[in-house]
Amino acid sequence: xxxxxxxxxxxxxxxxxxxxxxxxxxxxxxxxxxxxxxxxxxxxxxxxxxxxxxxxxxxxxxxxxxxxxxxxxxxxxxxxxxxxxxxxxxxxxxxxxxxxxxxxxxxxxxxxxxxxxxxxxxxxxxxxxxxxxxxxxxxxxxxxxxxxxxxxxxxxxxxxxxxxxxxxxxxxxxxxxxxxxxxxxxxxxxxxxxxxxxxxxxxxxxxxxxxxxxxxxxxxxxxxxxxxxxxxxxxxxxxxxxxxxxxxxxxxxxxxxxxxxxxxxxxxxxxxxxxxxxxxxxxxxxxxxxxxxxxxxxxxxxxxxxxxxxxxxxxxxxxxxxxxxxxxxxxxxxxxxxxxxxxxxxxxxxxxxxxxxxxxxxxxxxxxxxxxxxxxxxxxxxx
Numbered sequence: 001x002x003x004x005x006x007x008x009x010x011x012x013x014x015x016x017x018x019x020x021x022x023x024x025x026x027x028x029x030x031x032x033x034x035x036x037x038x039x040x041x042x043x044x045x046x047x048x049x050x051x052x053x054x055x056x057x058x059x060x061x062x063x064x065x066x067x068x069x070x071x072x073x074x075x076x077x078x079x080x081x082x083x084x085x086x087x088x089x090x091x092x093x094x095x096x097x098x099x100x101x102x103x104x105x106x107x108x109x110x111x112x113x114x115x116x117x118x119x120x121x122x123x124x125x126x127x128x129x130x131x132x133x134x135x136x137x138x139x140x141x142x143x144x145x146x147x148x149x150x151x152x153x154x155x156x157x158x159x160x161x162x163x164x165x166x167x168x169x170x171x172x173x174x175x176x177x178x179x180x181x182x183x184x185x186x187x188x189x190x191x192x193x194x195x196x197x198x199x200x201x202x203x204x205x206x207x208x209x210x211x212x213x214x215x216x217x218x219x220x221x222x223x224x225x226x227x228x229x230x231x232x233x234x235x236x237x238x239x240x241x242x243x244x245x246x247x248x249x250x251x252x253x254x255x256x257x258x259x260x261x262x263x264x265x266x267x268x269x270x271x272x273x274x275x276x277x278x279x280x281x282x283x284x285x286x287x288x289x290x291x292x293x294x295x296x297x298x299x300x301x302x303x304x305x306x307x308x309x310x311x312x313x314x315x316x317x318x319x320x321x322x323x324x325x326x327x328x329x330x331x332x333x334x335x336x337x338x339x340x341x342x343x344x345x346x347x348x349x350x351x352x353x354x355x356x357x358x359x360x361x362x363x364x365x366x367x368x369x370x371x372x373x374x375x376x377x378x379x380x381x382x383x
Contacts, residue, residue, distance in 0.1 A: 035128020
C-alpha cells in the first residue's frame with residue numbers, strides 16, 4: 001500500500017506550531033489483525049511552519065512510553081529531544097515544520113484503551129490489537145489532512161525507529177530520508193521475551209481486571225514491575241556498577257532485618273523503584289500492553305519476502321545509528337539492517353556506557369553526521 005491515502009474532506013488544520021497538543025479525527029480504521037475502530041483521533045504537536053510547496057515537513061517518532069513533546073517550542077516544558085530540535089538546531093524549526101504524533105493505542109491523546117467506546121464506556125479489554133504498521137497507516141491519514149504529501153525526513157529512536165522504517169516501506173514515495181536509531185529490522189526472540197515478561201507483570205496484577213479497571217486503582221504494581229524489567233534493558237551493567245555498585249540506599253540496611261520483606265534496599269533497588277513510580281504516575285497500563293505488543297510484532301520482512309527483498313522497495317536515503325553499549329537492540333542488528341538496505345549504508349555509533357537510553361541522552365553525538373546527511377544541502381532553501 002503506497003501513495004497518498006484517502007480521507008474524508010476536511011478543512012486543512014493550521015500548522016503554525018507552538019508545541020501545543022492538537023487532536024484530529026482521521027475517521028474509521030480496520031486494523032491489520034482484523035480489529036476495527038469506528039473513529040480514530042490522533043494527537044500531535046508541531047513546531048515551525050509548512051513552506052509553500054510543503055517540502056519541509058519532518059516527522060519525529062517517539063519511543064514506547066514517549067509522547068509527541070519532542071521540544072519545548074513556545075512552552076517551558078522540556079522536550080525529550082530538545083538538543084536536536086529547535087531554532088538553530090540540527091532540525092531547525094526556523095526552517096522546517098516538525099511534526100510528532102502520539103501513537104495509536106497510547107495514552108497521550110490519541111485513541112487508545114482509555115478512550116471511550118461508542119457505548120460511552122472505556123474500550124478497556126475490548127481495544128483491538130495494533131501493529132506498528134497500523135500506527136503508520138493512521139499517521140499517513142493524518143498527514144493527508146495536514147496537507148503533507150511527503151516527508152523531508154522521518155526520524156525515530158527505539159520504537160520510533162521501527163515506525164520510521166515502516167513509513168519508508170509502506171509509503172516509499174512519501175519519505176525522502178529515514179533515520180532509524182537504536183532499533184532494528186525486527187524484534188528478536190530475546191526482545192520479545194523481555195516484552196512478554198513486562199506484559200505478564202501487568203496482566204497478572206490482581207487489579208488488572210482483564211483490562212477493565214478504569215474507575216478503580218488499576219494495576220499499579222504490575223505496571224511498576226513492567227517498568228523495572230524494561231529499565232534494566234534500557235541501561236547497561238557498567239553504568240549500574242559505576243552509579244550504584246552494592247551501596248545501600250541512604251540509611252537503609254539490606255541486612256538490617258531477619259525478615260526479607262522488612263530489609264533495607266540497595267541503591268539500585270531504590271533507583272528502579274523511582275523509575276517505576278514515575279511511569280505509574282504518567283502512563284496507562286493498557287496502553288503499555290498495546291504498545292509493547294505492537295513492538296513485539298515489528299518485523300520489516302513479514303509478508304514481504306526476505307529482508308533484502310522487503311527493504312528493496314524503499315526509496316529513502318537512510319541514516320542508521322546504534323549505541324555501542326545497547327543490550328536491548330544490539331549494534332549487530334543495526335549493521336544487519338544497514339547491510340540489507342539498498343546501496344551502501346553506514347552505521348553511525350553513539351559511544352556511551354549508558355546503554356539503550358543513550359539514543360535520548362547522547363543524541364548530540366549524532367548531530368554532525370545527521371546534519372551532513374539530511375540537512376546540510378537544505379541550509380539555504382528549506383524555509
